[in-house]
Amino acid sequence: xxxxxxxxxxxxxxxxxxxxxxxxxxxxxxxxxxxxxxxxxxxxxxxxxxxxxxxxxxxxxxxxxxxxxxxxxxxxxxxxxxxxxxxxxxxxxxxxxxxxxxxxxxxxxxxxxxxxxxxxxx
Numbered sequence: 001x002x003x004x005x006x007x008x009x010x011x012x013x014x015x016x017x018x019x020x021x022x023x024x025x026x027x028x029x030x031x032x033x034x035x036x037x038x039x040x041x042x043x044x045x046x047x048x049x050x051x052x053x054x055x056x057x058x059x060x061x062x063x064x065x066x067x068x069x070x071x072x073x074x075x076x077x078x079x080x081x082x083x084x085x086x087x088x089x090x091x092x093x094x095x096x097x098x099x100x101x102x103x104x105x106x107x108x109x110x111x112x113x114x115x116x117x118x119x120x121x122x
Contacts, residue, residue, distance in 0.1 A: 024092040027107040028057065032119035042066045042073065047112075047119055049094075052084075057094055059083035059103075 034045040043065040050058045061081040067074040085094035085103060094103040104113045110121045 022089065022092070023107050024105050025087065027105055027121075028087070028094070031122040032112055033122055034117055034119045036117075038068075040068050042068065045117075045119070047114075055087040055089070057085045057087060059085055059094075059096070 029049055029051050032047040032049070034043075034047075036043050036045070043063060046062045048060040048062075050060075052058055059082070061083060063079045063081075064076055065079075066076055083101075084097045086097060087094055092105060094105075095101070096103065101114055106112065112119050112121070
């Protein structure tokens, strides 16, 4: 009888946990910004993430940067990239399909991480 009670309690906890909404998926779509300054460049990086079908997402990356040569800042240059990513409900992260980059979300801190690079949500 005691074992039956424990089994029932575990089943209720499991069902309740499975029905909890995933806060991360509601946080994912949006615009994220990263600013960085180094010895050789100054860069602004923007990720625009859009939900697609099922667990797929489109990511538009726009980067503006100035190279620094001999201590002088060069002209502003721009690059764009288009990424596709798949959301993993277990890890609550996106994996970019071409390069395997892992994109981890921190809704409570209003940010995401691509490797060691931090982006703030706008």
